Amino acid sequence: MNKLKTYIFEKIRDDNDGSLISKIFDSLLVALIIVNIVTVIADTFNVPAPVGEFFYLIEVVSVVIFSIEYILRVWTSDLIRPKLAPWKARLRYVFSFMALIDLIAILPFYIPFLIPVDLRVLRALRIIRLLRIFKISRYTTALSTIGAVFVLKRAQLMSSVFVVALLMIISSVIMYNVENSAQPDTFSNAFSAMWWAVATLTTVGYGDIYPITVAGKIISAIIALLGIGLVAVPTGIISAGFIEQMDENKQHDEKCFCPYCGHNLEN
């Protein structure tokens, strides 16, 4: 039994051990996740009944496989922390980020069988299936490399978010007061004005809401120009982050000794 457990643990873990079984297992799960995402998207089209039934079949098969995967992961999770009591190790694993994603991504399927839910809740539950997309991050380092830069610069990025929030609140309240009398329906309250502020500061500019008074246009121009600064700040922060990361990688690669006399050139 213990041998089987260790075997499953090794095959199922994220770090590919290079064996064929482990590779097949990973590929199948990635394929299943992609199929799931495709059906979630396809579900938004008016699909004929037989296709809908086929989608439901896929859903049932997926949930069964993901459930087995989840149970196996929890069962073998005591091997991650061998020094802890098995139930403690498992409890820790269950409350880890990826395990929670795994659970929440399958749970909505079971809910309608346990408690009666109305259609709107059912619809919301189906969206939760989208969380399965994050399961794919187990098999790629894409999110982690970019995520590292965001973590490194989180304090500065938070600061820029705070500045954006300040700018948005101030500009939307001013804009509401300036434009409300000219366009009472469009700039009906600070929320509308905030919607305008988002569209302007991010330079999306859908064109559903914009100032028509001279004062409003002048204020809007100033805010739009500040919007450029808004893009510049996080870009600058993230650039600095990528450059810092690059410098660190380079320092690790470089030889720090003079090849002629053997002196350490570092300090």
Next chain:
Amino acid sequence: MNKLKTYIFEKIRDDNDGSLISKIFDSLLVALIIVNIVTVIADTFNVPAPVGEFFYLIEVVSVVIFSIEYILRVWTSDLIRPKLAPWKARLRYVFSFMALIDLIAILPFYIPFLIPVDLRVLRALRIIRLLRIFKISRYTTALSTIGAVFVLKRAQLMSSVFVVALLMIISSVIMYNVENSAQPDTFSNAFSAMWWAVATLTTVGYGDIYPITVAGKIISAIIALLGIGLVAVPTGIISAGFIEQMDENKQHDEKCFCPYCGHNLEN
């Protein structure tokens, strides 16, 4: 008396002394500022009379608290510069940036009691309450970290603002002359054309004003492409600023010795 003053001074100052009272005082003020911002925003909705009265109550309580805070700050401000005469130290404090914000943020409340004002002035006075949002910067370093980069690079950023202004003036006058005959209502004067120039250079593009003639489209295309450069310049400047800041922080961490005599080169 003096002991009480020193006590208040220590609790009220921005640099948290770690005591529970100081923490509670700070948290309460931040909460009050947030409540104030929320009511300013909520005020723009058609609130029923009782809610409006409740908002007025909040306003009265806020002004009372902020007024007491202001008086205490001014009273204890002679302790900041102990070498100056108290009235000189206080005068200096009163004209400091943050103290002026504090004063202007509460003053509008008192004005209608002192002199009769009409409704439009009253409305403008209410917007000034928004300045209270800057009081929050006492309790966060967010603005200062980003602000430092802007100060460091202010000369170059000013240059890019100057270039933008040049580009906007030139392109708007040209565009007015090109498009005015085809769209006399939209491109009615250089101000309209400048509004177009802002929307184009910042890439907001609301869609309320755009060229329809072939010459206008060609000029617009050139200006829109220059608009990319417009974003690139401040972004480049700010990136360089963040990287410079990062390098400086790093240099302070590194141990640096002269490779010839072994002396520490830091101090």
Next chain:
Amino acid sequence: MNKLKTYIFEKIRDDNDGSLISKIFDSLLVALIIVNIVTVIADTFNVPAPVGEFFYLIEVVSVVIFSIEYILRVWTSDLIRPKLAPWKARLRYVFSFMALIDLIAILPFYIPFLIPVDLRVLRALRIIRLLRIFKISRYTTALSTIGAVFVLKRAQLMSSVFVVALLMIISSVIMYNVENSAQPDTFSNAFSAMWWAVATLTTVGYGDIYPITVAGKIISAIIALLGIGLVAVPTGIISAGFIEQMDENKQHDEKCFCPYCGHNLEN
């Protein structure tokens, strides 16, 4: 014969040998490519019949010249890899990227003579002529300098494309569910919602599709603000790439000696 072959090989190759013939050959080909691009663009206008016939004449002449060029390049290509058997060397050349471009750019002209094609296919075949624009990259280093940075940072750029794809899928499915009941015609399925997600995340914002519900606007605001981060990440990566490239070029210029023994550390 062999002498003639070597002579043509030297004149026709991309690396200009400085002779007048080679320069004339290069200039003529660049001019011909530009003429071709101009006719492809001019073809989209309603040109009168005689002009259309003139364009066809240009096309025939171009294809003849490009065909001769292609044949000469293939014929002389065995001189690139003199150690291989001539047919092997030629086969390798034929399947090289630039040779494939050369072939595909002329092939569509011959197809209608070989097999009967309907009008729609004919139209598509004419677009393929656009590939001739890439022939121009033989005579410029523009694409290669920028391309080098993209190759250097391909892993990180791929990661950011993956993150964008994730964000687009998630936001479009959520947005479809939020807006579909309010705007069944505009947000008719996940594809429409994805079109909205592209317009928002890239900050293009045509204005043909945007949320009108409160929930939709809040979600849209969050996604638009994330869109700024979206621009910031590749910009940061590419900035780091250009700086890395710059540093490498600089290191080659600098003289670098070991401060302990004076040895040159470069080689």
Next chain:
Amino acid sequence: MNKLKTYIFEKIRDDNDGSLISKIFDSLLVALIIVNIVTVIADTFNVPAPVGEFFYLIEVVSVVIFSIEYILRVWTSDLIRPKLAPWKARLRYVFSFMALIDLIAILPFYIPFLIPVDLRVLRALRIIRLLRIFKISRYTTALSTIGAVFVLKRAQLMSSVFVVALLMIISSVIMYNVENSAQPDTFSNAFSAMWWAVATLTTVGYGDIYPITVAGKIISAIIALLGIGLVAVPTGIISAGFIEQMDENKQHDEKCFCPYCGHNLEN
């Protein structure tokens, strides 16, 4: 006479010699340039006749002053290159960039007195007055600091312009072929499609032209996402430029000697 010439030369030159006269002269010219720009902008509004006459008066006074300034600059320009014959030195100055701007900015005023011109030409001549704005660059270093980075990176920036041109041509021809049958009036030829390509690649997105077919939307999405890369490349280049400039300035400032033993730490 020669003494007067040297005196004027010293006062009129761009490098302020610190004397009061030179300062007044500079301030007056900057003020006059600003007044000129304001009248050019104000001219686009429907100004009543008396104001128009006043503007004409300003124009006459400005041209007289700028003409005198031009003559004085040319007259004293032989002092810049004392080794050359006076007429050679003056000829060189006349064909320098700033002198040409000075001349072209006043010339249009005299043309209607010399040869009869119709109204349209007159209008175009009035726009040329805008060139006077560049005279202001004599009194600011704003343009030169940013210009230096563009000159430093001109090769790479040219490359990115070339790539943009390629992308625009290819995407507009493809888009014309895809959308023309669905929207024959909007995507009427490759020029319209190129206008769309500019609006999309620069992310301006006015909303006057956008794809409606599924194929068009998919292609548009790909091009819009490439548009992000389009912003990223010049931003990355310019960032690298500003950082390079910063590094160079820093190296000049740093002391390159060990303060304890006097060893040069540079190489």
